[in-house]
Amino acid sequence: xxxxxxxxxxxxxxxxxxxxxxxxxxxxxxxxxxxxxxxxxxxxxxxxxxxxxxxxxxxxxxxxxxxxxxxxxxxxxxxxxxxxxxxxxxxxxxxxxxxxxxxxxxxxxxxxxxxxxxxxxxxxx
Amino acid sequence: xxxxxxxxxxxxxxxxxxxxxxxxxxxxxxxxxxxxxxxxxxxxxxxxxxxxxxxxxxxxxxxxxxxxxxxxxxxxxxxxxxxxxxxxxxxxxxxxxxxxxxxxxxxxxxxxxxxxxxxxxxxxxxxxxxxxxxxxxxxxxxxxxxxxxxxxxxxxxxxxxxxxxxxxxxxxxxxxxxxxxxxxxxxxxxxxxxxxxxxxxxxxxxxxxxxxxxxxxxxxxxxxxxxxxxxxxxxxxxxxxxxxxxxxxxxxxxxxxxxxxxxxxxxxxxxxxxxxxxxxxxxxxxxxxxxxxxxxxxxxxxxxxxxxxxxxxxxxxxxxxxxxxxxxxxxxxxxxxxxxxxxxxxxxxxxxxxxxxxxxxxxxxxxxxxxxxxxxxxxxxxxxxxxxxxxxxxxxxxxxxxxxxxxxxxxxxxxxxxxxxxxxxxxxxxxxxxxxxxxxxxxxxxxxxxxxxxxxxxxxxxxxxxxxxxxxxxxxxxxxxxxxxxxxxxxxxxxxxxxxxxxxxxxxxxxxxxxxxxxxxxxxxxxxxxxxxxxxxxxxxxx
Numbered sequence: 001x002x003x004x005x006x007x008x009x010x011x012x013x014x015x016x017x018x019x020x021x022x023x024x025x026x027x028x029x030x031x032x033x034x035x036x037x038x039x040x041x042x043x044x045x046x047x048x049x050x051x052x053x054x055x056x057x058x059x060x061x062x063x064x065x066x067x068x069x070x071x072x073x074x075x076x077x078x079x080x081x082x083x084x085x086x087x088x089x090x091x092x093x094x095x096x097x098x099x100x101x102x103x104x105x106x107x108x109x110x111x112x113x114x115x116x117x118x119x120x121x122x123x124x125x
Numbered sequence: 126x127x128x129x130x131x132x133x134x135x136x137x138x139x140x141x142x143x144x145x146x147x148x149x150x151x152x153x154x155x156x157x158x159x160x161x162x163x164x165x166x167x168x169x170x171x172x173x174x175x176x177x178x179x180x181x182x183x184x185x186x187x188x189x190x191x192x193x194x195x196x197x198x199x200x201x202x203x204x205x206x207x208x209x210x211x212x213x214x215x216x217x218x219x220x221x222x223x224x225x226x227x228x229x230x231x232x233x234x235x236x237x238x239x240x241x242x243x244x245x246x247x248x249x250x251x252x253x254x255x256x257x258x259x260x261x262x263x264x265x266x267x268x269x270x271x272x273x274x275x276x277x278x279x280x281x282x283x284x285x286x287x288x289x290x291x292x293x294x295x296x297x298x299x300x301x302x303x304x305x306x307x308x309x310x311x312x313x314x315x316x317x318x319x320x321x322x323x324x325x326x327x328x329x330x331x332x333x334x335x336x337x338x339x340x341x342x343x344x345x346x347x348x349x350x351x352x353x354x355x356x357x358x359x360x361x362x363x364x365x366x367x368x369x370x371x372x373x374x375x376x377x378x379x380x381x382x383x384x385x386x387x388x389x390x391x392x393x394x395x396x397x398x399x400x401x402x403x404x405x406x407x408x409x410x411x412x413x414x415x416x417x418x419x420x421x422x423x424x425x426x427x428x429x430x431x432x433x434x435x436x437x438x439x440x441x442x443x444x445x446x447x448x449x450x451x452x453x454x455x456x457x458x459x460x461x462x463x464x465x466x467x468x469x470x471x472x473x474x475x476x477x478x479x480x481x482x483x484x485x486x487x488x489x490x491x492x493x494x495x496x497x498x499x500x501x502x503x504x505x506x507x508x509x510x511x512x513x514x515x516x517x518x519x520x521x522x523x524x525x526x527x528x529x530x531x532x533x534x535x536x537x538x539x540x541x542x543x544x545x546x547x548x549x550x551x552x553x554x555x556x557x558x559x560x561x562x563x564x565x566x567x568x569x570x571x572x573x574x575x576x577x578x579x580x581x582x583x584x585x586x587x588x589x590x591x592x593x594x595x596x597x598x599x600x601x602x603x604x605x606x607x608x609x610x611x612x613x614x615x616x617x618x619x620x621x622x623x624x625x626x627x628x629x630x631x632x633x634x635x636x637x638x639x640x641x642x643x644x645x646x647x648x649x650x651x652x653x654x655x656x657x658x659x660x661x662x663x664x665x666x667x668x
Contacts (some may be wrong), residue, residue: 001314003316006309007415011331014419021425026436030371031426038335038422045334060224060310063318067645070224070312080639085233089240089294096290100282100352120233 002061005053008046015039084123089118148223148232148553149639153159155238155535156452157214160243161207166602167250168202171195173599176559180592182580192207193261194253194280197638200264200285204384205291208520212387213242215527216326219536221303222630222637223320225311225645230304238294238301245290252287260284263574264438265377266347268358273351282351291346311629313648316520320628321410321652325390328414329383335422343372356651367434374425377664380422385483386414388523388598389454392476395456395530398626399473400465406457406649413457416450421583428640430499437496444494451487455480470624471545475526478553482518486511489564505566524606525552533611537635541615544608548601555597562587562594627652 018037044107059070091112098106144152160253174195178186187195195374217235229235252259256280262270268281271281306319306327347369356362358369389410397404404410423443426435429566458480489511493499502508525548533539566587572579577582622631629652646657656662 002307004303006154007327007331008314011415011419015335015422018419018423022439025439028434028436029436030365030368033374034339034371034375035422038340041334041338046134053190058308058310059307059312060314063313063649065312067647080149080228081143082148082233082236085148085236086145088238089244092293093244093248093290094515096286097283099348100279100286111223120471 002053002058005046005049008042008049012039012042012046015042054118083124084116084120088113088120091116137166148228148236148403150217150229150232151535151637151639151641154214154216155217156239157210157217157242158413158535159402160246161210161214164202164206164210164246168199168207168603169197171202173595175199176595178576179578179588181580181589182585184577186358187576189576190258190261191384193574194259195207196574197260197263197284198250200252201248201249201260201288202517204264204380205288205294206242206249208240208516208524209295209380210291210399211524212326212329212384213238213295216302216322216387217298217530219531219630220305220323221309221324222534222641223628223634224306224309224314224321225629225642225648226305226309227641229301230276230309231301231506234297237299238298239508241290241294241297245287245294248283249287249585250288252278252283254405255279255283257585260444261318265373267373268347268366269368271347272358284349285344285348285351289341289348292337292344295333296341298361299337302326302330311645311648314629314653317408318648318651318653320390320630321393321404321407322387322390324411325386325393325414328418329386331415332379332383332386332418332421335374336383340376340380341373343369343376346372367429367432369424374428375422378425378428379418379421381515382417386417386519386529388479389414389518389529391530392479394626394628395476395526395645396461396470398530398624399468399470399476400462401467401625402465403627403652403655404457404460405460405463409453410457410545413450413453416453417447420447420450427494427499430496431503434462441494441496445491448491448494449489455484470529470532470625471540471549472526474546475522475529477518478549479522481524482514482522482556486514486516486519491565502567504572505567506563506571506573508521509573510563510567513563517560518556521556522552523644525549528605530624533623534635535629536613537618538612538615539623540608540612544604546612548608551597551601551604555594555599555601557594559594559598560593562591568589595661622654622658625658627655629653632657 015035016039019039020031020036023032026032059065091109094109095106095113096109098104098109144156147153147156174187175192176182178192206344220226250259255278257280259280260266260271262276262281266281269275291332306323310316310319346355348356350357350359356364358364358366360366364587386588392405395412420443424447427440427444429435430437430440459609490508493502493508493511499593529540529545566584569582569584569587571584578588619635621634623635624631629646629648631636632646646653
């Protein structure tokens with residue numbers, strides 16, 4: 001079991017314990033719901049990691065791993081530039097501001113986010 | 126065995142377009158740091174406006190409405206746009222370097238998060254340009270004050286939208302950090318070898334996952350109340366005003382640790398370097414970070430003791446408990462300093478300043494975790510003093526320590542030590558002159574967020590002292606800016622490891638190449654660069 005998985009499992013157990021303890025002590029619904037959602041979220045991540053990590057075998061987890069041994073094949077060059085992030089952030093901001101200023105601006109923002117999302121998917125494929 | 130990521134082969138560019146479109150974690154880190162420092166400058170100017178108004182009783186430097194807008198924007202900017210994003214920027218720059226990764230796990234998501242942070246911050250400040258001015262009910266935006274019946278202006282709406290965007294950006298960044306540290310570590314960089322700063326960022330990210338969704342939900346409910354006819358916080362229609370406080374502080378108190386845990390990491394990186402010793406109690410520091418993170422999720426309602434609607438003993442006990450792992454950290458830092466060969470370079474000065482200021486803030490925190498004391502101190506300047514000692518004297522001093530320490534790695538030039546020492550003393554003296562008297566103002570009964578006060582008693586003198594301290598701090602910050610300017614003209618570049626440090630970022634050039642490392646050293650302990658300098662002490666060979 002990796003350290004990351006242990007971390008999320010112990011966090012989930014802590015979340016469940018504190019949510020139950022809070023309800024038993026305080027009988028207060030809002031806080032119990034918040035702690036309950038937190039425990040559920042952590043349990044979900046821990047559960048997902050248990051499933052996802054079945055095949056995981058990382059060089060970073062090997063204390064004596066050697067760099068040369070771990071080097072993957074060179075599969076090409078990657079760009080460290082993309083116009084999509086700033087455009088997506090601007091479009092999301094337009095949605096937010098549009099909701100309080102102008103529905104047209106919000107609608108344009110939604111269209112832009114959908115278009116940019118499609119571009120993200122196409123580029124990642 | 127999973128294949129290592131392929132090498133990045135790129136051509137460095139430095140034009141404006143390349144910065145706008147960058148997905149390189151180091152550039153995004155620098156953008157975060159620059160933007161958060163700009164927001165800090167604005168928030169600092171707002172603070173000077175507040176302190177100038179309060180310099181003498183019955184002052185008319187600004188109106189009560191402007192005063193309310195100033196303290197709202199000051200608090201919002203410091204918390205949402207400076208202290209937290211600065212940590213995100215620092216982690217953006219450092220995390221992949223410290224764990225030997227070529228970049229973040231999701232580079233484009235990382236860039237998107239930065240731009241959302243920038244635009245969200247601008248949206249918050251845009252409220253000041255509207256007819257009715259900016260939001261004016263504090264960074265806590267308590268309902269029903271923030272409901273549309275009372276806060277009718279567009280400024281409050283823009284505040285809600287801006288903070289929501291920044292919150293989502295923060296959650297996305299936290300996802301990136303955890304994935305990067307869990308998956309992208311270099312061969313041999315096991316989790317128990319990553320630097321303490323990286324551990325603290327994992328703990329911080331975990332807190333962000335748990336706490337920020339509550340804030341987002343709170344803001345959405347407020348938006349629905351204001352524009353879609355909701356009544357979530359209106360008791361007259363079955364809602365609850367206390368619900369806002371529950372949701373806000375379920376985020377708000379863990380947020381305090383989001384604002385301080387990364388800086389615990391900064392201090393844990395700097396002290397061993399200038400004490401010439403390995404960190405004392407690596408495992409204890411890591412476990413204490415997660416104990417703090419966990420316990421901080423169960424203390425939110427100590428901000429609500431006076432509401433009469435929460436279980437005071439439960440939250441008081443949990444709040445007291447959180448002092449234990451914090452004390453463990455102090456013990457470890459002092460243990461590292463103990464019998465070390467200490468040098469007082471500027472990063473170390475700021476780290477020691479952090480220890481002293483944060484200790485004072487922590488002690489007053491334990492005091493107000495006790496409901497009878499909190500009932501007296503609540504909404505008074507005692508609370509203002511406490512939170513500024515934690516976040517100003519703590520986080521701010523660690524921020525300057527980080528700037529002086531990692532500046533050579535980021536830009537290939539050292540900041541000047543002489544100017545740095547002056548900067549430290551101006552900030553340290555200024556900070557304590559500004560905020561120590563606020564404890565006494567609180568004990569004298571001065572409420573927070575008031576724009577004027579009576580001429581009698583000691584309040585006029587205490588306020589004048591506090592204001593003069595704030596101007597001393599401003600001089601310290603200006604001196605830092607001057608240091609940045611003059612150091613940029615220094616001809617002598619620094620080598621990869623100007624401090625004789627320990628962690629992996631010091632194994633690459635200053636500044637690092639776009640692909641981070643030309644060659645990675647073997648990683649056999651939590652101090653790979655120390656091992657590289659001292660092969661005769663190689664732990665595997667000794668074993």
